[in-house]
Amino acid sequence: MDLRPENFQSVAEIEVAKVAQRDFVVMVAGVFNYLCDTAMTAYGDGSAQDEARAAGAQIRTNSLNNLAELLQEFETNANRNGIQVLWAADAEEACQLVKGLVEKHQVKTISKGKSMISEEIGLNHFLEKEAGVKIYEGDLGEFIVQLRGTLPFHIVGPAINMTVQEIAGVLQQHIDMPYTEVATEIVSYVRTYLRDKFERADMGITGVNQAIASTGSLMLVENEGNIRWVTSAPRVHVALMSIEKVCANFADAFHLLGLLTRNCTGQAITSYVSVLNGPRRAEEVDGPEAMYVVIIDNGRSIAYQDPLLKDALRCIRCGRCGIQCPIYLRIGANPYGWIYPGPIGNVIAPVIMDLDRTRDLYEACTLCGGCQSVCPSGMSHLDIMTHYRQMKVKGDDRFGGTRICIKERSGFKILARGMQNPGLYKAGVKIARRFLNQRSQDGYITQMPGPMSGWFRCRDFPEMPEKTFRQRWQDELQEEARQTADRAVAHPEAAAQNEEG
C-alpha cells in the first residue's frame, strides 16, 4: 500500500472494509470521549467548560497575533538560559541542522521522545540514512509503530488500533520478545530493552508542547517518563518545535496544559510534566551538557499571511478532534497518507503539502462539526476546509492549487442557474423526476449508473412524487391551511378539544 494523500480513495476503500478494526476504534473512541468529557467537568457545567475552551482559544489568538515578537522574546530568554536557538525554514534545513549537531557532538545513538514535528520533517529516516546513527523511540506506542514501519494511527495513541496479539507479534519478530499477551509483561520487556539503549544514547531528541517566551523555558508533557529520561541523561538535548508552539507566559501555558491533557487522554494532568530551563549548570548533577531548540517553519508562515488559514496554526495537538471524527474513526490513519490523520490533517496538510495532493482530505468530510465543537484552541475546522475547497475551485498560487476542471465546474453552474430562475428550476425537477422514476420499483430507485451510482451502493432513493410541494400548495394546501388556521384561531377551545379527542 502506497500511503500518500493522493491515494486516499483507494486506501480508504481497503481500510473501511476492516470491520473488526473499525468497531474496535469506534468503541475505544467512545471510551476516550467519555474520559475527556468527564475530565472537562473539573471546569464546571457546560457553560463553564465553554468558557475554559474560549479562554484557551483567546490564549492561542494572542500567541498567533504576537507570534514574531513572542518567538524573539523566547529566543532572547532561552539564550540567557544557555539554550541555543536555531531556525529552519523547511524540513530539509531542519534535518541538516540536526545532522550538523550530530556531527559536532560525535553522536552515535539517539533516544527520542514522541514528537510529531520530527515525523513531519522525516528526521528519523534522514538521520539514519545521512548520519549513520541509531535512533530509538521512547514512547511505547511510537516504538511499536517504528518497528512495524507504519504510520502512527493517532497523534497521541500511535498504536491504539492494534490488538495485544498484533503488538506481541511485532515485538516478537523485531526485538525477540518471548510471545506474551500479558500487557505488564510486554511493557516490562520493552522497558528493559529500551533502557539499555537509552543508557548509551549520546543525544536526546524531543518535541516541545509549549515554549514559554517570558522565561525561555520548554514545557513537555508525557505519561511514560521517556521524555524525562531523554532530556536529562544524554550529553545533548535537541528540542524541535514548529513556530506556533510559543506561549507568552506560564499562566497561559498552564491553562492550555489543563485543556491539553483533559482533551488528550482525559487526565487532569499527565504523569510527567517537564519544564526545562537550560542545560546542566555547574552545581547540578543531571542534565545535558548542551541544549538546542530548532524552530521550524515548514510552510506555516505562508499560511500565517492568510487571515483565515492563520487559524490552522491554533492546534495544540491534543488529538480530541480525531476521536470525534466519524470519517477518521471508520478509515483510520492510513488513507490520510501522512503523519497527521483526521481533522488535524485535513486542516494542516493542505498548507504544508499543497491543495492538489491533499484534495481528498478536505473533501472527504461531511462538515458535521464534531471536531470544532470540542476543540480547546478555538479552531474553525469547517471554515478552513470550506476555504480550501474554495481555493481549489478558483486555483491558488501559494498552495499549489490548480483550478478545478471545467467539467466539474459546469454541473455547479447549471445548479446555480436553476437557483436563479424558477422556470429552469421547475424544468430541472421535471427532467430529474422522469430520469429517476423510470427506474423506480415499488416507490424506490435501487440502482443507477453514472455519477450518482455511489448513492446506491448501500441505499435506495425514494421516487419523486408527481406533484412537487409547490404544486400541492397551489392546488390544495394553501386553501386547506387557510381554513384550518381560521378554525383554530376562531374556535381555539373547540380546536383544542377536538385535537385532544
Add this chain to the structure above:
Amino acid sequence: MKPGNGLLAKRSDLMSKVSLFIPCAVDAVLVSVGESTVRLLARLGFDLQYHEEQTCCGQPVITAGHLDLARDAACRFISIFEEDEVVVSPSGSCVSTIRHDYPRLFEDEPEWQRRAVELGQRVYELSEFLVDVAHIEDVNAHFSGKLAYHKSCHLLRALGIDHQPQTLLKNVHGAELVPMQDDHVCCGFGGQFSIKYPYISEAIVGDKVKNFLASEADLLVLSDPGCLLNIRGYLHRNHPGRQVKHLAEVLAESV
C-alpha cells in the same frame, strides 16, 4: 404547556404570520415533509405564506467551494424573504446556510451582508420556532410507541438546537422518547460526500442504523431532509419495514 386557547392567546399578531421556506429536497422529493409542516402550523393557527418563486438556498454550491456562484442565488433568496417577519423551515441544514453562510458570501459588500445577517435572525428551524419563538411545547401530536431522536449535525452543532425537538417529542401523546447510543454523531450523509465517498458513508450510516435498532425504538425521528434521505434509503435497502420520519411528519399526526 396546555395546548389550545392558552397557546394561541399567547402569540402576538406579528408572530401568527409565518413564511415557509421549503428546501428543494422537500419540494421535489420529500413532499410529505412540507405537507406535514403546513398541516402542523395551520393546526396551531399560524397564517401561512409561501413564496412560489423560491428555489434552493445554494448550500450544495457553497459547501463545494463555488462561493462566487452562490452569491447571486443568495441575493435572490434574501430579496424574496426579507420582508417577512418570521421564516420557518423544516431543515436545520438550510437554516444554517442562511444564518451562517450567507453573511460570509458578502465579505466585500457590507450592504448585502447587513441584509443577510438581518434575515438570518428571522429564519428559524421548525422546532426552534415552535419552542423558542412561539413558546409551544405540546402540539397535541400522537404516536403509539417508542421514539428515538437523531441529532442532525447542523441542527445540533451549527444552530445549537437540541432540547427543542426533544421537548416536542417528549410531549407527543402515547409516545416514549428513548435514548440512542451516539445520537449526536453524524449519519454519514454530507451531500456530495455520500456519492463521492460511498464506502465511508455506508460505514457511518450503518453504525447509525445499528444504534437505532439497538435502542428498540419503533421510529427514528430527525429534523433534516438530508439525513432523512440517507437513513430512509439505507433502511429501505437493508431493514425494510423499519421507519425513520421527519419531526414535522410525527408532530402533524394529531390525537
